[in-house]
Amino acid sequence: MNQNKQAALAAVEKKAPLVADVADSVWEYAELSLQEERSCAKYCAVLAQEGFTVEKGICGIPTAFSAAYGSGRPVIGLLAEYDALSGLSQKAESLTREERIPGGCGHGCGHNLLGAGAFAAALGVKAYLEKSGVSGTVVLYGCPGEEGGAAKAFMARENLWRALDAALTWHPDDVNEVVTGSSNSCIQTQYHFTGVAAHAAGDPDRGRSALDAVELMNLGVQFLREHMSDKARVHYAITDAGGRSPNVVQPRSSVLCIWCGPTMWRRR
Amino acid sequence: MVRSNHVAEAVALQARVDDIARGAALMTETTYKKQFIDALADTVPNHALETVLYRNFEALGVPAHTADEHAYANALAATYPGSDALPGIGAGYDAAIAETVRSLRAAAGGAMNDFLVPLYQGEAFQPGSTDVGDVSWQCPTGQIHVASWPNGCPGHSWQNVSCDRTEIGHKAAVHAGKVLAGAVIDLLEDPALLAAARAEFEKQTAAGYTCPIPPDAVPVVPD
Numbered sequence: 001m002n003q004n005k006q007a008a009l010a011a012v013e014k015k016a017p018l019v020a021d022v023a024d025s026v027w028e029y030a031e032l033s034l035q036e037e038r039s040c041a042k043y044c045a046v047l048a049q050e051g052f053t054v055e056k057g058i059c060g061i062p063t064a065f066s067a068a069y070g071s072g073r074p075v076i077g078l079l080a081e082y083d084a085l086s087g088l089s090q091k092a093e094s095l096t097r098e099e100r101i102p103g104g105c106g107h108g109c110g111h112n113l114l115g116a117g118a119f120a121a122a123l124g125v126k127a128y129l130e131k132s133g134v135s136g137t138v139v140l141y142g143c144p145g146e147e148g149g150a151a152k153a154f155m156a157r158e159n160l161w162r163a164l165d166a167a168l169t170w171h172p173d174d175v176n177e178v179v180t181g182s183s184n185s186c187i188q189t190q191y192h193f194t195g196v197a198a199h200a201a202g203d204p205d206r207g208r209s210a211l212d213a214v215e216l217m218n219l220g221v222q223f224l225r226e227h228m229s230d231k232a233r234v235h236y237a238i239t240d241a242g243g244r245s246p247n248v249v250q251p252r253s254s255v256l257c258i259w260c261g262p263t264m265w266r267r268r
Numbered sequence: 269m270v271r272s273n274h275v276a277e278a279v280a281l282q283a284r285v286d287d288i289a290r291g292a293a294l295m296t297e298t299t300y301k302k303q304f305i306d307a308l309a310d311t312v313p314n315h316a317l318e319t320v321l322y323r324n325f326e327a328l329g330v331p332a333h334t335a336d337e338h339a340y341a342n343a344l345a346a347t348y349p350g351s352d353a354l355p356g357i358g359a360g361y362d363a364a365i366a367e368t369v370r371s372l373r374a375a376a377g378g379a380m381n382d383f384l385v386p387l388y389q390g391e392a393f394q395p396g397s398t399d400v401g402d403v404s405w406q407c408p409t410g411q412i413h414v415a416s417w418p419n420g421c422p423g424h425s426w427q428n429v430s431c432d433r434t435e436i437g438h439k440a441a442v443h444a445g446k447v448l449a450g451a452v453i454d455l456l457e458d459p460a461l462l463a464a465a466r467a468e469f470e471k472q473t474a475a476g477y478t479c480p481i482p483p484d485a486v487p488v489v490p491d
Contacts, residue, residue, distance in 0.1 A: 174417045232281055
């Protein structure tokens with residue numbers, strides 16, 4: 001390992017208290033997907049302080065950011081996430097289920113650490129670029145809404161990632177390893193049906209049932225399942241069945257569909 | 269090997285379901301509105317980057333834990349089922365790696381997997397989905413896991429939340445920072461590494477990326 005690299009990794013170690021502070025702050029904020037205002041603000045403030053050129057709200061997503069250091073090519077991206085999950089508020093370092101805030105959110109996927117680790121990497125690369133004078137740019141991307149919202153896919157729609165020579169990231173887990181293999185592709189779409197309400201016994205001829213439409217749609221999808229790739233999946237949830245009154249023709253009903261795309265890798 | 273464009277297949281499948289919705293509305297004399305929620309692509313692995321990451325991980329080792337941290341992790345592991353599961357992606361696909369991991373776990377002796385799983389680059393699939401997939405269709409992308417939780421700790425659990433604000437978590441974040449920074453530095457110093465990653469990427473994504481996000485969609489705050 002050359003001296004400049006060694007110095008860069010030592011710089012990461014030196015910043016360990018700052019990395020822990022960022023991780024703990026984001027853990028406490030515990031903000032849901034695409035609502036990570038405080039977490040995003042924390043990163044933007046700390047990164048500006050550390051000498052990065054920060055741009056908040058990239059690709060029209062308010063809680064996304066980029067923080068760049070260096071100049072010229074290659075351009076390497078590091079991916080940070082910082083969204084939490086609902087219903088998972090929990091006291092730290094506890095050995096029993098104890099909510100910190102009743103009904104609150106919690107970092108049940110370790111994204112407080114994920115973002116902080118990517119941030120730590122950016123600090124290390126910056127230290128290296130400063131010392132070595134080598135050409136290159138490191139960009140830390142703040143990617144909100146990983147648990148829901150798929151911000152990185154929205155950013156891909158703007159072709160953001162095509163400008164990079166490579167992107168690296170990590171995820172907390174129970175093991176130390178290099179990740180390989182694939183994961184599912186997914187599309188989530190909600191269908192909202194609208195009919196006409198009417199007394200189900202007195203004026204049924206004047207009603208048009210949105211719930212019937214949802215049932216017919218689900219039946220149609222059920223028949224579709226025989227005629228699609230056997231690796232694809234269509235899942236559904238009826239998110240609105242039109243209310244609690246059987247004596248009213250349901251004027252509205254909604255079904256949420258998730259397509260999980262065919263993937264070529266299969267567990268043996 | 270050229271990957272087929274799976275996300276394009278998902279988009280095509282959705283168009284067929286749209287037709288079913290139209291049919292259901294026609295049959296019931298109702299109307300419907302389609303609301304796009306979100307979408308993401310499958311992940312394209314990049315072995316060239318994986319190798320660079322592994323070399324750095326090997327050189328830096330894994331986070332070391334104190335007796336107190338081990339005691340906490342062991343006690344936390346007693347609160348969920350499956351704490352004796354065999355960890356790591358490679359162990360699920362490769363018998364030799366599974367055997368190695370089994371002995372590494374036995375040697376570790378506790379709930380924290382304080383060892384590095386040997387490099388595995390065969391077929392693998394991670395259940396679930398992530399929008400890192402969309403990045404991986406637009407540029408060579410590499411990822412690591414760093415032990416931040418005791419063995420077998422369930423995803424999206426209170427145990428994760430509890431453990432994510434401990435010294436174990438902090439050490440994992442700092443260590444991930446070092447391994448990733450080390451890999452980036454190698455990429456900056458040796459253009460051949462990036463060229464290899466690019467060549468592999470071009471081959472793997474020759475089918476082209478279909479962004480699953482419609483042109484007019486805006487990010488939706490999930491319910």
